[in-house]
Amino acid sequence: MPKFDGASIREVFEVLKHNQSILFSYDSKLLDLDKEVYVDRYQGLLVDYLEQLLGTQYSFKETNSHVIIRYAPQRMDISTVELDTIKNNRTRISGYVKNIRTDVPVSFATVYDRTTYQTATLTNKRGYFELDVKHPETTFTIALSKENYRDTMLVLLLPVEVAYVGKERKTGYYYASDSSKMISNTMFGRFFTSSRQRVQNLNLGGFFVYSPFQVSMTPGLSTHGLFNSQVVNKFSLNIIGGYTAGVTGTELAGAFNVNQFNMHGVQFAGLFNVVGGNVEGLQAAGISNVSLNKLSGIQLAGAWNSADTLVSGMQLTGGINLANHAAKNIQLAGVMNLTKGEVGNQFAGGINVAKKVHGVQLAVLNIADSSDYPIGVFNWIRNGSRQLSLGVDESKFVNLSLRSGGRVMYSVLAIGTYVNDYNVKYGVEAGIGAHLVHKPRFMLSTELVHRTHFDKHVRYVDPNRSSLRLIPAVNLNRYLQVYAAPSFTYAEAIDREPGTKGVIWKFWGADRKRNTFHGGGTIGLTYLF
Template identity: 65%
Template sequence: MYHNFVRHLKIILYIIRKSKILAFGFVIMCSIYAPVCAQPRLARPIQVPGFEGVTLREVFDTLKEAHAIQFSYNSNLLDLDREIHSGPYNGLLIDYLEQLLGEKYSFKETHSHIIITYAPRRLDVRKVDLAAAKNNRARVSGYVKDVRTNKPIHFVTVYDRTTFQASALTGRNGYFEMDVRNPGNTLTIALSKENYRDTMLVLLLPVEVSDLAKRRRVGYYETSDSSKTISGSALGRFFTSSRQRIQNLNLGGFFVYSPVQVSMTPGLSTHGLLNSQVVNKFSLNIIGGYTAGVEGAELAGVFNINQFDVRGVQLAGGVNIVGGHVRGFQGAGVGNVSLNNLSGVQMAGLWNKADTTAGIQVAGGANFANHARSGMQLAGALNVSRQEVAGQIAGGVNIAKKVRGVQIAVVNIADSSDYPIGVFNWIKNGSRQLALGIDESGFAYTHFKSGGRVLYAVVGMGAYLNSTELGYGIETALGAHLVQRPRFTLSAEIGQRVQFEKSWKYNEANRVSFKVVPAFHLSRNLQIFAAPTITYTEAIHTGIPADGAVWNFWGAKAARNTFHGGGTIGLAYAFK
């Protein structure tokens, strides 16, 4: 089939070239030949042994090992455990796949995979009209119907497959009309719709067929999760129209490369309706733009939307939304979204969101990541990582499943975090203690200690038992477990006490202490400790002039700022 088609086409072109004939309206229906002539790998001859009672998965594995053929498909559409019973085969790969899976499936080729899609229906193109080219423009029109039902098909994507400069959607009567700029000597019109087999028309324009049109590089983006797409996201639906989303469904992961795009809005672009399938080196969006991706730089006054990957720099005054991977720098005045991987830096005024982060997220408000295996999150208010993260720093709250590095916030929450630094920590696989004690100043207190296996936070309060000036105190501290044994634990803590008078009036005489806490385990949960301390205490008699700090072996002086020794004893209950 493939060789006959090529031979016939060469004969036609030779006759036209020799006789200088102008061809007008010459139409070649390529819906049968297109899958073969556009995909050399599918036209490759293969030899396959017979199979009896093996699964479809095993057949794919055999093709991969014997012919280096890898397949990409939606596992919901193929029963990989279906038993195969077939004899030996010697022929083209595409014929074998159609024999193996049936005619309801369509096959596309990328540089590394054969894409299998479900396409049980067929398109029929009728009354194709090609107007003569004027001023470097040609108008193509026609009607699209279903082969089986003969009914018009709405929302079929029709696009220029030669230069990729124009596209259209059919109306309710199946009619399309498309204005092609700078057409070459041959014009290929492609038609795509979800669940229909792709169809192509090759049109010969009324010019000498001497210079072949320069074709652009094309590609195919593979995604295994349909929920991680622009059309499936709330922001993506908000910033795009229903026509653009239908176009995405029809064309799937197909895209073409272009050096430059300029747009006012997603609907007003130099690439027209096809803009969502074009990967650009440079993209300038005055208000906002919608492209397949960027391999260079993209700038927008308000928003950038990319179906697939961004490699380079992406800047927007409002938001950036990327359906694929971000490899580079993403900066936005409001927020950044990467529905898949981030390998680089996200910076936003309010929030960043990525599925998997292998870089850094910096936001004035909040960062969100489902996975952050080697990434870092920095936020003014909130960081959230549903899986693993390298580290988190926030002005408010950190939430993660596992933190490999430091976690700094007022509140830290994680399943596993060895180095949380905050006022309150709730680490599922960490340490939690409730302690009761009294120190050399007669301050009886209760402390709650929470943290990871190494660092922990201390919050507590207490009352002075024998002071006439002071009544109560609130303490916070940062501690570290230095030695942990089944019967003995050695920790160190540095903390501050804010003091109040008996009427709960704030007293400016603060107290900072460093203590070493040896604890002996009386049982699995109960511990006893006696901790020596070195403390700096400010004078509580503020009306008496102080001549500077003094050193004292034991206890503070009421009228002087004092560096002094001290100690605390008590009991602790460890929650396990």
């Protein structure tokens, strides 16, 4: 590395990236990348250079793609180790963990089998631990991990002749820069897990091991013991519920599945599925599915689905779908869809909310910053169109109407009164419309609306009418336009005579005594806002 005299840490990292192909992962609050540093020319090991650059209070863990930087100013070690006699290919290893500098016991440190990853425990308040080891080899590695401490390993030579024949376990490391998207920091993590498991998650971070299968009754009662939260399984069966590192196959639960990291495959639960990482595949639950990061697949739930980013696929629920981003994908809900960012299409029985919609919004109420095709009783699109019109039609119905929606489709809501009609007094209209032509001085739209009638006492009366309108409008200025809209209407008879049947056709206006297909028109003034 060249000499740096007053350069920022960011600049040094960029040189390491481009010249040495080294990438780093770390909490954004951990390092001040604009801090000036002074380091001489260097050739040697990366770990020594990083300690020279950042200081010895940090630890550095190498993965396949990144170097993980963690804050670890403390050091620990095992002061004494005791081995029980080996019986039935099992032995018990116990000892005390202490702080190297202060000689004080280290409580709640994770101690685990670094050879086969089959057992783990936490030290008590006196720093004491016990490990029950199955099939011990002639050499055995104990690993120590605790938040703010440097990871430590101790290799023991065991006086045994029994050799454990098996495949070397595949391990990995998961790192998330946003700690709010980690299971242990969420309401779900606190509810479904014990304090001992959450402490271990802090100690071990994103370290995990692969395993073919696991079976558990509850998160604390598993074939992997306390280490189950750090194991990724191909098949996981949780009788009541389970807490694992992740799944790369199938996971089944009577009540709930909780995964620290990723789920690739299928996941079924009677109540809840909660995944701290990414989901690729199918999540199905009786109540809820939650993915704290990306979803590429399908979430199917009875009450609600939640994902940070819907990369591809869809969310289907009888209740509510939640996503921060769902660009070019589908949300289908019985009650509500909520997306803080972009979404492809939203279909709900109640409400759709999004920032930008690329496709269709279909619901009773649609809300968005940008949505060209909202279909609903009422739409509120911040960057769309809003019109307030005062008009009168051929039936002498004087009305005030609100048209609100996107650049193409919009909703119509109107209320008005009839002039000199003794049978019906008031009317309410609702419908949908579309802007066909939108020029600076001219606009052409079409609407399909339905009108419901009430008498002078505001009681519902039977005769209703439906109209298809073509609305050419001329803009007088930025805010005002006038229009004259021809229409084709089906109107039910207001004064129906007994025994009359069938529908008649008229060129203009409705027949009061017969159901009528007829032509008509509306003229009015519109305020654009």
